[in-house]
Amino acid sequence: MIVNCREIRTGRQRRGILPIIALLMLSMTAGCSQSNPNQGTTSAQSPQAQEAASTPSVQSGKTKVVTTFLPIYLFTKAVAGNVADVEILVPPGTEVHEYQATPQNVKAIATANVLIKNGLGLEEFLENTVKNAQNSKLAEIDASKGIKPLNEISPVVKTAQEEEDHDHEHVQGNPHVWLDPVLAKQQVTNIRDGLIAADPANKATYEANAATYIKELESLNSEFQQTLQKTPSCTFITFHDAFPYLAQRYNLKQVAVVQIPEDQLSPTDVQNAVNAVKKYKVKALFSEPGVDNKLLSSLSKDLKLTLRPLDSLETGETDPQHYFKAMKANLQTLQTACR
Numbered sequence: 001m002i003v004n005c006r007e008i009r010t011g012r013q014r015r016g017i018l019p020i021i022a023l024l025m026l027s028m029t030a031g032c033s034q035s036n037p038n039q040g041t042t043s044a045q046s047p048q049a050q051e052a053a054s055t056p057s058v059q060s061g062k063t064k065v066v067t068t069f070l071p072i073y074l075f076t077k078a079v080a081g082n083v084a085d086v087e088i089l090v091p092p093g094t095e096v097h098e099y100q101a102t103p104q105n106v107k108a109i110a111t112a113n114v115l116i117k118n119g120l121g122l123e124e125f126l127e128n129t130v131k132n133a134q135n136s137k138l139a140e141i142d143a144s145k146g147i148k149p150l151n152e153i154s155p156v157v158k159t160a161q162e163e164e165d166h167d168h169e170h171v172q173g174n175p176h177v178w179l180d181p182v183l184a185k186q187q188v189t190n191i192r193d194g195l196i197a198a199d200p201a202n203k204a205t206y207e208a209n210a211a212t213y214i215k216e217l218e219s220l221n222s223e224f225q226q227t228l229q230k231t232p233s234c235t236f237i238t239f240h241d242a243f244p245y246l247a248q249r250y251n252l253k254q255v256a257v258v259q260i261p262e263d264q265l266s267p268t269d270v271q272n273a274v275n276a277v278k279k280y281k282v283k284a285l286f287s288e289p290g291v292d293n294k295l296l297s298s299l300s301k302d303l304k305l306t307l308r309p310l311d312s313l314e315t316g317e318t319d320p321q322h323y324f325k326a327m328k329a330n331l332q333t334l335q336t337a338c339r
């Protein structure tokens, strides 16, 4: 069953829920049977990330910046370089949508100068955590300031288990803006301006670092444009509503969101997914790196569709260059699947 639903699942995506994307192509191609070499490369939590998540900042005299989750950490680290200490609250590999704050998170915020979040309602854990930290000197940066969120979303195909949550509405729109390189540029700019306001002594460094990263984002945008304009209106179904900004930017079409429970697929769930795939003439299925794909594998086998990874960057490596690596892998996947 396809239901029209304006609600975005920001807060209810459980850890381990199986996010996959089904891609519809008007013509079947041989490319659908290739496997993606990048599958699974970004799932492990790096030692760096663990360290960043758990150790209090060194008494370096540097500005202490706390970020919420991976993309915001990557952008902030790129802008801050070595002149500020940057930490991450949600360790990569942990689901951000339903994250529960730890006492260490409260401590980190209590001793920080700056807190940077994605905003748009993504970090539901943050309000109480900040309250508990009682840090009156904390400067808060909303990386999505000035970005107009998408509220219109694709029809949602519900599974039985999820029905009871249906009324929950996120008034702030879809938070996955970092997956559009153009909006990522806006986020980097907001982060730069916030850091300069909090730590004017290092203005020149923040400006130079941000300029370098923004240039890379611009060339990534050109690469996406040039590549995806060859496959206009490539249409897909998503199982994790992470890609509407990317779709809008590059003239792809997200036509439906299918929600699959993490633990067990009921026959109804399978039937719902199969119906959606048929309705939209889906030719390929996408999962995310690091997700246990047993259910999806069997579903894809039933549907005779190849399973490929598309990365929402909610988990991965903590090097700022990881953003480009993962996005270029996404582009390659889209290019192959949309062909």
Ligand SMILES: [Zn+2]
Pocket: 013, 097, 176, 240, 241, 242, 312, 314
């Ligand atoms: Zn997400």
